[in-house]
Amino acid sequence: MKSATILGAGLVGSLLAIHLAKRGYKVEVHERRPDMRKENIPAGRSINLAMSDRGWRGLEKVGLREDIESIAIPMKGRMIHALDGTTSFQPYGKEGQAIYAVSRGVLNCALMNLAEQQDDVQLFFNERCVHVDLQKHMLHFENPRSDSYSEKSYDLLFGADGAFSALRHSMQFMDRYNYSQQYIEHGYKELMIPSDANGRHKMEVNALHIWPRGNFMLIALPNIDGTFTCTLFFPFEGDVSFQKLKTEGDVRKFFTEYFPDVIPLMPGYITDFFQNPTSSLLTVRCFPWQANGNTCLIGDAAHAIVPFFGQGMNCGFEDCSVLSELMDEHGDDWKTILPLFEALRKPNADAIADLALNNFIEMRDLVADPHFLHKKKIEKMIAEKYPEKYISPYQMVSFSHIPYSDALKNGAAINNVLDQLTRVEQLESKFESAEIQKMILPILFG
Amino acid sequence: MKSATILGAGLVGSLLAIHLAKRGYKVEVHERRPDMRKENIPAGRSINLAMSDRGWRGLEKVGLREDIESIAIPMKGRMIHALDGTTSFQPYGKEGQAIYAVSRGVLNCALMNLAEQQDDVQLFFNERCVHVDLQKHMLHFENPRSDSYSEKSYDLLFGADGAFSALRHSMQFMDRYNYSQQYIEHGYKELMIPSDANGRHKMEVNALHIWPRGNFMLIALPNIDGTFTCTLFFPFEGDVSFQKLKTEGDVRKFFTEYFPDVIPLMPGYITDFFQNPTSSLLTVRCFPWQANGNTCLIGDAAHAIVPFFGQGMNCGFEDCSVLSELMDEHGDDWKTILPLFEALRKPNADAIADLALNNFIEMRDLVADPHFLHKKKIEKMIAEKYPEKYISPYQMVSFSHIPYSDALKNGAAINNVLDQLTRVEQLESKFESAEIQKMILPILFG
Structure with a gap:
């Protein structure tokens, strides 16, 4: 019988298990952590996700889209909170387009349940892979609960074991293995806006809220229980940084100065600030992803990214979709x-x-940089004139299946044209001229 | 008593041991390999080195300069071998300036001997560090010979354990540790030109010989026994690559096509080609280099580089010089x-x-690229007009102690000016004009 082994029962590992099971594989999934469906695990990472088109396609392929959609909150755009408390709304896309706030835990449990409902899928928990022998096709596990050690052989292995992948770590010692892990200078801390007395959201629910403050920012995503999960992205070091916020007074002063409108919404912010961990953010790049034609990295294990485009899970699910298409073609x-x-x-x-x-x-920079805002204004003029033909880089990433590499290239071309247009004096009056329209032509599609 | 532990008894580890011993430290050096003074170790890496000013300064500080100088061969410039067999000589610097071919093994043995002559330096061999516990300041060793395992605590630890450093590997799991290992697409293979019937060198001895062939090259450095060590730097994959040279016929055809003048000098090249390993080349970048103020990477462990500037060892020795100066200042x-x-x-x-x-x-590109040769010609005109004030990037790196980062910056500025000058028509006739001299001014020193 065809068999596959997956390291990691996270979002990508569980989805991949379903895909493989549906094609007749006997699948074993080994997860380092306890079963989150039975035990309350301290949140190691952000507790909500922004699902967009690539993620939905991944769920659609295994028939989970409707279930998850029913508990997802559409966020139709960014709600920008200026320092003076005024707000402005920027839609992400056209009417009807949105990204969706989804609970990571709920989604992960749903995927694990669906995986276990397949024939021949087994999930094992508390099995920490400590080494993969790529030559002998052997996995070495430690079980921290039972203090036991075990070995297992594999035929086909996927490492869906995240940014600190054990499989990747073993691959790193292959000759000519390119690898990099780069941390940014900012960390993050989660805070909470509780629901109001009636259990309802205290702010606009169908938006991703952003308090942009130049070198740092606070964001908030809605949860279905009426709360918002807030995340402060903030430098570790420097004049205004985590390092400098040592006392309750420091934190109070900082919020009073930069987020005065948030304080009344978030009564527990000082306690949260000191209780919740400060986490770091990294990008992992490596190559190759596969070895011997039987061992492969997938998801964050192959390409951990920073969370600012909300694409980590979406990209991992797209990995599964692409793999599935390759199985259609090559069995x-x-x-x-x-x-x-x-x-x-x-x-x-x-x-x-x-x-x-x-x-x-x-x-x-959403509020702070006048040049950036000038470009956004021009972009809006173009989008309104060409509602079908202009697709912003954000839309390509979130509301299309255009390859990310094309979105990056197109984004650079768009940025270049917008930069040129900022240098045109009295652009609005000349906007319809042949000269300006000629400049815009290269960034229109279709 | 002050004590220090060093991982690695290579060039940098041994030199560092001498420096620390001279300041009253009890030093223990743990080397993964057997003692190369007692056993014949298969050459894992290039067997000769190019010593330049930064390396000499390192040896000078411990009184080894004269000993090593007496067995080093000055290479005053590059001898370029064109495809048609003609040669041309490009001096590296001014009269009297040279880089020096030195045997890695001889230099390493001399440094180990000098280290052991100090009070309180002990070298341990066959001790492979498998893990460093940065919190508990504990080293974990495996001894592959005795199949034994040992632990040792440390007060002050240096990882001079090379490109695949065990200390760095343990540091890689520190939060926010930036790390990258990047291989180039070329590998290398060492070959040998034996001495002539009289035990003498078959080619000009005081030169570094280069056969530049566009995407690849062969180089040769003289040894004191009359031989040359040749290194072929060559792509792993592609139309003309290691991958394509599978049979003796392939290798013979390749050398006949690209290095016809080398064949008569190197009778055993086909045997060498299949007997000697093909090795890979990488750059390692990481940060931080130190942890807790008592643990530090040095030399290749902190910054492995490709060998094309002959600066790997020179840079590692400069690390030791800089550390020594900091000890002068801060005890x-x-x-x-x-x-x-x-x-x-x-x-x-x-x-x-x-x-x-x-x-x-x-x-x-030394021979192949006309634009590059054009720039070299202009550079020569500048160097001849300003023998004191013009210093080429090569000279800054090899014959000065200008920080490498300044050499890089100055090199970019020089390249920029040379590019501009290539666009001046009939430059030679205008060379003395105020206009041209003004363009040159920013790249002159003093």
């Missing part, structure tokens, strides 16, 4: 599929890594 | 010294990594 010929998979996905993973890093700067 | 205050050390050296390590990658392109 069980993994020696063909895996090299094709890495060749197809690596340029796109590199592109979304760059797009995500760039989007942090865009989000932080 | 045994390692919590002050180590952060200063990494702050001073990291930008220079990054710069020499880039310079080394760039120099590969320069060396390969």
